[in-house]
Amino acid sequence: MSHRLRALIVDDEPLARERVRTLLRKEPDIEVAGECGDGGRAVTAIEKERPDLVFLDVQMPQAGGFDVVEAVGAGRMPAVIFVTAYDKYALRAFDVNALDYLLKPFDRQRFREALDRARAHIRRAQAGDLHSRLLALLGDVRPQNQWRERLVVREGGRIFFLRADEIDWVEAAGNYLRLHAGKRSHLLRATMASLEAQLDPARFARVHRSALVNLDRVRELQPGPHGDATLLLRDGTRLTLSRTCRARFEKQAAGKH
Amino acid sequence: MPLWKRWLLGLGFWTALGLFFATQTGISYTYQQGSAPWGFLIRLALGEWYIWALLSPAVFWLARRFPFERGRRMRALAAHLPAAVVCVVIKLAIEGQVVWPLLGLTNRLNPANKMHIAFLTYWAIVGVSHGIQYYQRYRERELRASQLETRLAAARLEALRAQLQPHFLFNTLHAISALMNRDVEAAERMLARLSDLLRLTLDSAGEPMVPLKRELEFLEGYLEIEQTRFADRLTVHMKIEPDTLDVRVPSLLLQPLVENAVRHGIAPRTEAGRIEIRARCADGMLRIEIEDNGRGLPREIRDGLGLSNTRARLEQMYGGAHRFELGAANGDGSGALVRLSLPVNYKTHAPEAR
Numbered sequence: 252m253s254h255r256l257r258a259l260i261v262d263d264e265p266l267a268r269e270r271v272r273t274l275l276r277k278e279p280d281i282e283v284a285g286e287c288g289d290g291g292r293a294v295t296a297i298e299k300e301r302p303d304l305v306f307l308d309v310q311m312p313q314a315g316g317f318d319v320v321e322a323v324g325a326g327r328m329p330a331v332i333f334v335t336a337y338d339k340y341a342l343r344a345f346d347v348n349a350l351d352y353l354l355k356p357f358d359r360q361r362f363r364e365a366l367d368r369a370r371a372h373i374r375r376a377q378a379g380d381l382h383s384r385l386l387a388l389l390g391d392v393r394p395q396n397q398w399r400e401r402l403v404v405r406e407g408g409r410i411f412f413l414r415a416d417e418i419d420w421v422e423a424a425g426n427y428l429r430l431h432a433g434k435r436s437h438l439l440r441a442t443m444a445s446l447e448a449q450l451d452p453a454r455f456a457r458v459h460r461s462a463l464v465n466l467d468r469v470r471e472l473q474p475g476p477h478g479d480a481t482l483l484l485r486d487g488t489r490l491t492l493s494r495t496c497r498a499r500f501e502k503q504a505a506g507k508h
Numbered sequence: 509m510p511l512w513k514r515w516l517l518g519l520g521f522w523t524a525l526g527l528f529f530a531t532q533t534g535i536s537y538t539y540q541q542g543s544a545p546w547g548f549l550i551r552l553a554l555g556e557w558y559i560w561a562l563l564s565p566a567v568f569w570l571a572r573r574f575p576f577e578r579g580r581r582m583r584a585l586a587a588h589l590p591a592a593v594v595c596v597v598i599k600l601a602i603e604g605q606v607v608w609p610l611l612g613l614t615n616r617l618n619p620a621n622k623m624h625i626a627f628l629t630y631w632a633i634v635g636v637s638h639g640i641q642y643y644q645r646y647r648e649r650e651l652r653a654s655q656l657e658t659r660l661a662a663a664r665l666e667a668l669r670a671q672l673q674p675h676f677l678f679n680t681l682h683a684i685s686a687l688m689n690r691d692v693e694a695a696e697r698m699l700a701r702l703s704d705l706l707r708l709t710l711d712s713a714g715e716p717m718v719p720l721k722r723e724l725e726f727l728e729g730y731l732e733i734e735q736t737r738f739a740d741r742l743t744v745h746m747k748i749e750p751d752t753l754d755v756r757v758p759s760l761l762l763q764p765l766v767e768n769a770v771r772h773g774i775a776p777r778t779e780a781g782r783i784e785i786r787a788r789c790a791d792g793m794l795r796i797e798i799e800d801n802g803r804g805l806p807r808e809i810r811d812g813l814g815l816s817n818t819r820a821r822l823e824q825m826y827g828g829a830h831r832f833e834l835g836a837a838n839g840d841g842s843g844a845l846v847r848l849s850l851p852v853n854y855k856t857h858a859p860e861a862r
Binding site for chain 2: 264265266269270310336337354355356357433
């Protein structure tokens with residue numbers, strides 16, 4: 252073999268990473284390119300290190316394995332072996348899309364089998380094939396909750412996941428959107444319309460052409476003179492609720508969207 | 509029982525009593541004179557006992573207000589003696605001034621003939637009231653005991669489910685399989701702790717109340733596993749005052765609360781998490797606090813199933829003599845703080861260990 256395969260281990264539990272690392276030590280053709288304890292770092296590492304193979308934990312804090320695949324983009328993902336403790340739903344999705352996975356705890360033999368399949372896959376370099384299977388997987392996993400629960404935010408080379416319910420409100424800023432979350436704000440390259448379409452309308456409502464609010468954060472609605480209104484958020488922020496948005500806003504706030 | 513039914517029952521009772529005494533007088537008349545003025549006698553007796561029917565709600569109220577119970581007997585006696593005298597006077601006054609004239613009786617009522625029996629009647633009503641109260645309390649206690657048992661079973665099931673939560677179980681087993689290659693002793697310890705947890709929760713002979721130290725041992729086992737799994741991401745601090753160790757608390761009370769802290773405070777974050785458990789005694793109360801530095805309570809947790817069960821169980825055990833609060837640990841809404849205050853010496857309605 253001309254060069255060694257480089258593997259990335261992603262799991263939030265140190266002992267679980269250690270388990271994979273220990274098993275890989277017996278494989279002379281594979282070297283460990285890195286280890287990550289969360290999804291955000293995993294995305295960065297995959298983009299920077301370009302490993303040949305990723306051991307990817309499905310359930311991790313903030314962002315799980317599927318979020319990582321989504322953030323990196325199915326087309327740019329290296330060969331991947333999913334690792335999970337228990338997730339009936341994910342298992343069905345893996346089976347349907349013929350993707351390899353390991354169930355915790357696994358033994359050496361099962362680990363080897365998964366590894367052999369990954370090697371064969373990498374040798375054949377059927378990237379297009381993996382791409383379509385990963386896309387199909389995301390399609391299978393996502394419709395369960397069709398609204399985005401997490402947004403991928405890239406900030407100064409750092410990548411992290413922002414939970415939708417952490418967002419207080421969103422304002423348009425040129426080609427970007429500014430996401431206000433607590434004391435921080437983040438820039439996201441997207442349009443207001445596309446973001447609004449991805450977020451649950453029971454939780455987020457448009458207040459005027461260039462702002463979107465988390466309904467949970469609204470404390471008070473003060474009617475204005477011309478059918479418009481002022482929204483008072485829990486953190487003290489005031490937003491204008493335009494006349495055109497008001498009827499729809501009130502329906503959404505009442506849970507009748 | 510609805511109010512109108514109670515009134516009807518009372519009226520029926522006093523009517524029956526009146527008729528009963530009317531027959532006594534009637535029979536005695538018949539024996540002496542060969543016949544009896546039945547209609548008159550019945551009206552006379554009913555007139556007399558309906559006065560008691562009017563007075564009895566007041567006597568019932570007094571009996572409830574001043575029951576003869578341990579430690580309160582003298583107080584009850586001091587209330588009921590004058591009340592008895594007043595009732596007797598009212599009864600005789602109404603009988604002499606209203607009932608007899610209405611029935612056309614012209615001779616004046618001689619109080620001496622009726623005073624003692626009226627006095628005894630008062631005490632009989634007090635006695636019946638006590639009987640009813642004791643019966644009601646007995647029924648309530650029985651009901652509460654059975655509800656409590658259901659709650660306990662639910663708590664045990666809940667804890668079992670948490671332990672056997674596939675996620676917890678398989679991740680723990682996976683961690684053990686990793687440890688085995690490097691640190692056999694640590695792997696053994698982890699297996700032992702996991703077995704302890706499973707045994708304690710499976711143990712069907714569990715008691716409803718256990719000393720706090722037993723609860724803490726259980727917690728330590730659980731936390732040791734979580735700490736091994738999360739390594740540097742989870743630190744635990746326990747500040748337990750020695751005088752709290754023997755206080756009896758509902759079993760399996762703390763584990764779901766601490767698990768909540770781990771699951772919602774520590775696990776979803778990548779930074780280091782810290783859980784602090786404090787227990788102290790003050791003013792006859794055992795105060796327990798569980799604090800984490802996580803990202804704060806999700807809304808659904810505030811009334812999630814596990815905690816609603818805890819809430820209901822405490823309510824039933826202590827009947828409001830306790831406090832159970834869930835809130836943010838810090839001003840900015842981050843972190844979670846659970847505050848528990850339980851009476852140190854409290855006769856619970858819990859059935860004793862079976």
